[in-house]
Amino acid sequence: MYAFHNGIAVSVGKVExxxxxxxxxxxxxxxxxxxxxxxxxxxxxxxxxxxxxxxDILLNKTKWGNLNDPSVTVDRESTRNxxxxxxxxxxxxxxxxxxxxxxxAAVVIDKALEVFPNHTIQTDYYLFPGIDIYFAANQKDKAIxxxxxxxxxxxxxxxxxxxxxxxxxxxxxxxxxxxxxVIAQLSRILEDNDEKEESSY
Numbered sequence: 001m002y003a004f005h006n007g008i009a010v011s012v013g014k015v016e017x018x019x020x021x022x023x024x025x026x027x028x029x030x031x032x033x034x035x036x037x038x039x040x041x042x043x044x045x046x047x048x049x050x051x052x053x054x055x056d057i058l059l060n061k062t063k064w065g066n067l068n069d070p071s072v073t074v075d076r077e078s079t080r081n082x083x084x085x086x087x088x089x090x091x092x093x094x095x096x097x098x099x100x101x102x103x104x105a106a107v108v109i110d111k112a113l114e115v116f117p118n119h120t121i122q123t124d125y126y127l128f129p130g131i132d133i134y135f136a137a138n139q140k141d142k143a144i145x146x147x148x149x150x151x152x153x154x155x156x157x158x159x160x161x162x163x164x165x166x167x168x169x170x171x172x173x174x175x176x177x178x179x180x181x182v183i184a185q186l187s188r189i190l191e192d193n194d195e196k197e198e199s200s201y
Contacts, residue, residue: 007098046073048095049095051092051096054088054092055096059107064115065118065162067082068114068120073096082116083115083116083121083124085185087126090129091128092108093109094109095135103137105137106137109127122152123146123153124151125185128150128185130143131146131193147186152178154183155183157179158176161176
């Protein structure tokens with residue numbers, strides 16, 4: 001059986017063969033709970049994301065406001081929260097991709113970029129899986145566009161760090177290394193998909 005502790009299901013005693021949905025949320029839906037709003041399933045051996053329920057929640061039931069409105073300014077704390085929510089879409093897309101449901105994964109990435117657009121919630125390296133997903137779904141233009149958007153963000157950061165006086169730039173040495181690492185990883189992703197020659201890298 002399962003007992004809930006702070007919203008998380010914990011196995012106590014005999015393990016049942018049926019699946020249960022768990023999360024850190026107290027919001028109940030059907031036979032499960034939603035978690036930011038991911039739906040997780042626990043089986044007799046291990047667990048994972050419940051693809052269909054999570055897909056339905058994120059793409060059909062979740063409603064967003066004006067994040068895709070260019071005139072809206074999102075404060076720092078809300079931006080952090082939105083980044084966490086966008087990662088739920090990315091985790092779902094990556095899980096779908098890894099189990100062979102490439103077209104569905106691409107739809108999830110489309111939705112993530114629609115409701116969390118770059119001009120409001122800046123695209124970052126957490127969207128790396130989206131590049132591979134778009135390539136796998138034969139949506140090369142979207143893959144390259146996403147890679148170039150991420151590339152521009154980190155190039156802009158590097159240029160900013162380089163524009164600082166040495167007294168200040170030394171404090172950003174780790175940030176500089178991270179940005180360079182992202183750019184190198186982007187190049188490898190494009191090489192793996194045979195797109196280096198056609199990209200702007």
